Amino acid sequence: MGELLGLTVAQAAAKIAAGDVSAAEYFGAWQGAAAGDELNAYLWSVENAGDYEVKDGPLGGIPVAVKDIFCTEGTPTTAGSRIIEGYRPPYTATAVRRLDAAGARVLGKTNMDEFAMGSSNENSAYGPVLNPWDRGRVPGGSSGGSAAAVAGGLAPCAIGTDTGGSIRQPASLCGIVGLKPTYGAISRYGMIAFASSLDQCGPLTRDVTDAALLLAAMQGRDPCDSTSVGIEGGIAAPSREDLKGLRFGVPSELARDTFDAGVRAVFEATLARIEELGGEIAEVALPSAEHGISAYYVIAPAEASSNLARYDGVRYGMRSGGDGDLLEMYETTRAEGFGTEVKRRIMLGTYALSSGYYEAYYGQAQKVRTRIAEDFKAAFAEVDFVVTPTSPTVAFGLGEKTADPLSMYLNDFFTVPMSLAGIPAISIPAGLAEPEGGGRRLPVGFQIAAPAFAEQKLLEASYALERAIGFDARPEGVDG
């Protein structure tokens, strides 16, 4: 059993295709693992595998943990919120349908910050997810359930969504690979909307090869999402072994940014690895990136306040205060159905869009967004990739940042600029570091960003670097 769970997705799919491993046995093993979830990573998981017929395809027989923000026909979909508790969507998200078409099968739906708003998973209406490396710490968010499931040996791979770092940051804090593709690479159809101009689906996996496999299956244009374009030429398994001739840009602003000493040490060691592989390190300037958080926390809440207007107690989900008039029903339903962080962002977004403030906040933030995209464009004229730590810290303690929303927001400092520019970025585990204040050593992620739709190149470089780093640490008690 342990042997089966230790395989990567690529290894397992090859064994199943060759007939060396039975798909039913493999699925059953993961089903058992998911059923033993002690991390609160799952909100729902398959109970009865039934007669399992394996579809042929690159992911034939592979179970996938799916963030509960993706609509799945007939199975509960909550987006981590009470307001649609019990909702069973009448259709399935395109990303999930594509995984299914490639032979994969949904293993369960993973816990998340309510409507993907959060960086610690503590905003879930269904309780926080625990970090498998240290159960007193957060797994990151908002795709924390997906990250904890993969890192904690409860799923071979998972998908999540990233609006300002929600795939990359939990991947970093849990010691796995997380990829946010270019905006438009994967359809958003059936993905419950948070901030539509930023939301993007992506894989959370044990290694870069698995991330490529999942991306290959999910990417593509979808008539149901007119903003989807797909990746020209598709995605192949990466195989590059060196980084010769590639230039990696380190933002000069990084020198004055404050982040943990342990994170800095791992980051610098990874830069040295890049050079050992023949890559070149250069300095680049991203002068507007420091305003990323400010712009993001105007744009994302503004879009959210509009997207979340649909939860009004009429068409789906809960209703409360139905004995009063219509306005009372709306206000009561939303007061009781939404959690604190969601209310905070709806308020922030509504304020930013309200008469008299629109230009000063939303208009200005969209201009900053242009500037950040221009910064990256200029950087990519000089270098192939931009690299940063994924998160300024290792996993922090449960409850450590909940009292101060702004300190929580600042966690997204390194991941938000790429989201605003719409470019792809990956987090790969680069080492372990002691948290500030001491304690067990925890994973540190290394972020690599590339120009729009350069996913193949990004995966190739990440693959070479991953092999050189050789990160093989696992949380205690996890196979493989």
Place this chain on the structure above:
Amino acid sequence: MRPMIDRDQVLHVARLARLRLSEDDVETMTGELSGILEHVDRIGNLDLEGVEPTSHVVALENVLRPDVPRPSLPQDVALASAPEPLNGAFRVPSPQADA
């Protein structure tokens, strides 16, 4: 400097957002939103005259499809998750309290 948000503005915005806030919520929200806005306000001072705002990162225009009728969700399926379906429709309280 722009004024940060006050209690009356919080109540006004809550009404716009169709959110009922408790007394405690109003108090907390006023403090927290002011703190966040103070940070966000830094971009207010940047000179961005002449910069085009970005509303969408991928250059796309006029994504069209043929206008052909196709099946949509059946009525019973569309109503299946509604809190109060009634005779094939969504039932809602009267817009006026005394109606």
